[in-house]
Amino acid sequence: MTTPVLDIRGLCTSFMTDAGEVRALDGVTxxxxxxxxxxxxxxxxxxxxxxxxxxxxxxxPPGKVTAGEVRxxxxxxxxxxAEALRQMRGRRVSMIFQDPxxxxxxVLRIDTxxxxxxxxxxxxxxxxxxARAIEALAEVGIAAPEQRVRAYPHQLSGGMRQRxxxxxxxxxxxxxxxxxxxxxxxxxxxxxxILSVVQRxxxxxxxxxxxxxxxxxxxxxxxxxxxxxxxxxxxxxxxxDEVLDAPKHPYTRGLIDSVPSPGAKGGMLHQxxxxxxxxxxxxxxCAFGPRCPRRSGQCEARPDVSTxxxxxxxxxxxxxxxxx
Amino acid sequence: MSDTPLLxxxxxxxxxxxxxxxxxxxxxxxxxxxPSRGVRAVxxxxxxxxxxxVLGVVGESGCGKSTLGRMVAGLMQPTxxxxxxxxxxxxxRGLDRQMIFQDPxxxxxxxxxxSDLIGxxxxxxxxxxxxxxRGYVDGxxxxxxxxxxxxxxxxxxxxxxQRQRIGIARALAVEPELLVCxxxxxxxxxxIQAQVVNLFMGLKDExxxxxxxxxxxxxxxxxxxxxxxxxxxxxxxESGPADALFDDPAHPYSRALIDGVPRLDRRRVAxxxxxxxxxxxxxxxSGCHFHPRCPLASDRCRQEAPVLREISPGRMSACHLxxxxxx
Numbered sequence: 232m233t234t235p236v237l238d239i240r241g242l243c244t245s246f247m248t249d250a251g252e253v254r255a256l257d258g259v260t261x262x263x264x265x266x267x268x269x270x271x272x273x274x275x276x277x278x279x280x281x282x283x284x285x286x287x288x289x290x291x292p293p294g295k296v297t298a299g300e301v302r303x304x305x306x307x308x309x310x311x312x313a314e315a316l317r318q319m320r321g322r323r324v325s326m327i328f329q330d331p332x333x334x335x336x337x338v339l340r341i342d343t344x345x346x347x348x349x350x351x352x353x354x355x356x357x358x359x360x361x362a363r364a365i366e367a368l369a370e371v372g373i374a375a376p377e378q379r380v381r382a383y384p385h386q387l388s389g390g391m392r393q394r395x396x397x398x399x400x401x402x403x404x405x406x407x408x409x410x411x412x413x414x415x416x417x418x419x420x421x422x423x424x425i426l427s428v429v430q431r432x433x434x435x436x437x438x439x440x441x442x443x444x445x446x447x448x449x450x451x452x453x454x455x456x457x458x459x460x461x462x463x464x465x466x467x468x469x470x471x472d473e474v475l476d477a478p479k480h481p482y483t484r485g486l487i488d489s490v491p492s493p494g495a496k497g498g499m500l501h502q503x504x505x506x507x508x509x510x511x512x513x514x515x516x517c518a519f520g521p522r523c524p525r526r527s528g529q530c531e532a533r534p535d536v537s538t539x540x541x542x543x544x545x546x547x548x549x550x551x552x553x554x555x
Numbered sequence: 556m557s558d559t560p561l562l563x564x565x566x567x568x569x570x571x572x573x574x575x576x577x578x579x580x581x582x583x584x585x586x587x588x589x590p591s592r593g594v595r596a597v598x599x600x601x602x603x604x605x606x607x608x609v610l611g612v613v614g615e616s617g618c619g620k621s622t623l624g625r626m627v628a629g630l631m632q633p634t635x636x637x638x639x640x641x642x643x644x645x646x647x648r649g650l651d652r653q654m655i656f657q658d659p660x661x662x663x664x665x666x667x668x669x670s671d672l673i674g675x676x677x678x679x680x681x682x683x684x685x686x687x688x689r690g691y692v693d694g695x696x697x698x699x700x701x702x703x704x705x706x707x708x709x710x711x712x713x714x715x716x717q718r719q720r721i722g723i724a725r726a727l728a729v730e731p732e733l734l735v736c737x738x739x740x741x742x743x744x745x746x747i748q749a750q751v752v753n754l755f756m757g758l759k760d761e762x763x764x765x766x767x768x769x770x771x772x773x774x775x776x777x778x779x780x781x782x783x784x785x786x787x788x789x790x791x792x793e794s795g796p797a798d799a800l801f802d803d804p805a806h807p808y809s810r811a812l813i814d815g816v817p818r819l820d821r822r823r824v825a826x827x828x829x830x831x832x833x834x835x836x837x838x839x840x841s842g843c844h845f846h847p848r849c850p851l852a853s854d855r856c857r858q859e860a861p862v863l864r865e866i867s868p869g870r871m872s873a874c875h876l877x878x879x880x881x882x
Contacts, residue, residue: 274744388832389616418615418771423815423828430826445745448774448817452824471822489749490819491778493801499756500749500778506714 234305235262236406236439237286242299244278244285253510255281255294257463260536263407266437268430270450270471272486273460276507279443282460283409286441287324288316304406322352325400329412331392335384341368341395342380348399367398371428390421394428401432408433411443426453447486451475456542459483462507462518469543479537479545482519517547525549559641560603561765562627562652562733567636569597569622594836596622598789599636601863604733609759609766611780611797613773613812615833618786620769621737627767628654628735650680653726657738659718663710669696669721670706677728692728698761699724700754716747723754727762735767740775752779773816777801785809788836788844791863795870805872808845843875851876 244256256278263269273279284290286301288308301308303323311319328334336344345364349355355363361380368376371394384392393413400408410429414422430453433440444450450457451471458468459480467480478484488501505522514520520530529548538544572593597619604610612620625631627638629649640651656662663672674692677683683691693703699720701713710718719739726734736755740748752775758764770776776783776797783800785793785808793806804810811829831848834840843861846852855875863873 274746390832418833419773419812419815420615420829421832422817423826426817427826427828446817447745448819451819452817452821452826475819475822486745487819489745491752491774492819493777493798499753502749502753503746506716506744506747 235264236267236304237261237263237441238300238302239282239286240300240302242282242285242301243297244281244290245295245297247293247295250511254513255463255510256285258299259460259463259465261458261465261468262542263439263441265406265439266433267456268433268440268442268454270454270457271441271443271460272445272447272450272457274445274507276462276510277460278463279460280411281463283326283411283441283443287320287326287409289320289326318352321348321405322403323405324407324409325403325405327393327396327400327408327410327413329415331389331396332384334396335392337384339383340380341382341384341387345380345395345399345402348402352403363402364398367402368395370401370432371395371398372424373398388421390417390424393417393421393425397425397428397432401436401438404436405438407439407441409441409443412445414449415444415446422449429453447475447490459486462513463510464518464546465544466519466547467545470541473543477551479543479550480519480547481523481525481549481551484551525551561606561608561641563603563639564627565601565637565639567597567600567623567626567638568595568634569619569626569631570595570634595789595839596836597626597633600786600789600791602784602791602794604765604767606732606765607759607763608782609768609780611776611783612767612769612786613771613776613783614786615771615812617788617833617836619789619836620786623786624654624735624737624767624769627733628652630654650676650729651731652733652735653729653731654735654737655719655722655726655739657741659715659722659742660710662722663718663725665710668707668709669701672710672721673724673728676725680729682729695724695728698758699727700750714747716743716750719743719751720754723751723758727758731764733765733767735769737769738771739768741770741772748775755779773801773813774818785812788834788839790844790873791871792845792874793870793872794863795872799870805866805870805877806845806874807849807851807876809872811848843873 239259239261242256242259246253246255259282271279271282285296296309342361342364346357346360349360349363365376365380368380373379373391373394414425417425442450442454454471456468456470457474458465461482467474467478467483474483475487478487485503491500503522516531517534520526534546534548536544536546570593600623612623614620626633629652670692673695674688678688692706696703701717701720740751743751756779768776768779780797783794783797784791787808793809801813804813815828829848834847840847842858843856846856861873861875863871866872866877
């Protein structure tokens with residue numbers, strides 16, 4: 232196996248609140264190979280977005296990385312000073328967010344925002360930058376980019392705004408793109424368009440991709456590997472087929488079963504009892520323990536990571552066996 | 556199920572705006588400016604819901620599915636067209652049709668306690684007497700899966716899934732026959748979504764409820780619905796039994812919509828989506844609204860709007876292509 236583009240080891244992120252330290256990430260270990268698409272799946276509050284923020288160094292106080300390391304092509308990102316981090320962000324690692332209306336500046340035209348992004352990292356004339364911007368818009372499938380580039384964000388539809396955000400994220404040909412629920416706010420047909428654009432561009436350029444989502448069905452079609460998060464820990468990871476066809480962790484099994492399948496129409500959906508506890512009230516042992524159908528006395532302790540060759544990992548004392 | 560449908564909508568139309576400003580109207584009168592036409596959010600929609608049936612409504616943003624739901628729930632007056640209930644046009648109160656909203660945060664009054672949120676309507680409408688009130692509210696809370704000890708809490712003290720349960724209990728408090736669920740589970744996490752969907756299905760069997768289930772999540776809609784309406788820019792383009800429609804969609808739009816849905820068993824697919832954006836409802840395309848995005852569009856589609864007609868027993872579709880295949 233070649234050296235991974237991104238290598239995260241034992242990443243811990245905490246929020247220092249009045250009520251004490253709240254651990255949002257607890258020993259996250261994840262690596263992403265060149266051109267690989269890794270899906271980070273979890274429910275609200277599982278820490279998937281915080282993982283993205285911690286990698287990119289855009290964690291706002293009182294959030295703080297307390298332990299672990301994040302290496303991008305061998306460079307430790309956590310040790311970088313503010314200027315080096317600024318150089319890295321947007322050029323080597325870029326991010327696509329859920330709501331393109333919030334990430335684009337509403338009072339600047341698209342061309343201004345795109346040339347600004349180019350000039351932040353390159354010495355390039357405004358004219359040349361504008362030409363590059365038009366080219367980038369054409370690549371993400373925006374019709375008539377010469378006219379669209381002069382538009383303000385509010386003049387574009389949601390799907391088009393997300394395309395602009397993708398074009399900006401890919402302007403510098405980054406090694407890694409972190410996409411945080413980029414299609415959640417969009418309609419099914421537009422979601423298909425965005426998936427196809429991201430898939431094509433990352434494949435053509437060998438860009439690695441971390442796709443953060445709560446929707447298992449979306450990642451089934453696009454990801455190479457899946458990491459499932461629960462309460463700040465990665466509870467299971469492996470290839471798409473391993474995780475979806477033969478999940479080891481009861482939580483993953485529960486998530487898969489909660490998705491309605493055409494076969495079991497009208498019946499009761501499988502449901503996971505209860506809900507994720509707030510991070511301030513996590514049990515000492517396995518965080519999923521209180522909701523788990525397979526729990527035993529052993530689960531009062533924290534399960535360690537079990538591994539199999541090929542990057543298959545899970546954190547459970549009572550893993551499920553075999554294919555479903 | 557009886558023969559008369561519980562609810563029957565005929566030629567339901569809702570136009571927003573259209574009068575224009577005083578200046579705009581004056582200019583139009585003098586022929587200087589074009590007359591403002593307004594947005595036809597729902598355009599000549601006919602459908603019926605049988606008692607105990609779940610009718611799913613799917614479509615993209617702006618297709619008019621929420622407007623349709625609001626008219627059915629009686630929250631909005633149609634511009635033209637009628638909604639008959641049990642074959643009658645007018646009936647005393649709108650209590651028999653209740654609505655569950657998408658956002659469990661903004662649909663509950665933050666300054667009211669749970670017992671008042673649920674209990675206000677039945678108290679005002681004298682569905683429950685003062686002495687039975689407490690037991691009535693507790694019973695509703697229990698039925699919807701909220702512990703009655705939380706009756707004096709406020710909405711912000713609950714999680715999203717629990718709030719949605721409070722919204723459901725509030726709707727059930729006036730003993731409705733029809734629930735309009737407008738994206739009722741879309742804002743919830745996957746595991747919570749399954750819990751709420753199960754609650755809906757359980758209540759349906761227990762109380763004999765009828766649902767109009769509006770959602771953009773086709774997987775959920777297929778799971779819960781008996782029949783489906785597919786809407787595009789205010790018009791119904793296809794309707795039929797859920798399984799038949801999903802397995803073999805007749806209209807090119809339904810086909811594209813259903814093919815585009817990511818599924819767990821579809822791995823490493825190359826997405827080939829429908830081209831283009833949803834057109835603006837302010838200026839819908841001529842003829843068939845879908846023609847600019849349709850791979851099979853012909854000249855006829857650009858000029859003439861297709862009529863919704865029966866293509867096989869129980870299934871309706873609005874597309875000119877059906878004329879060619881079955882003359």
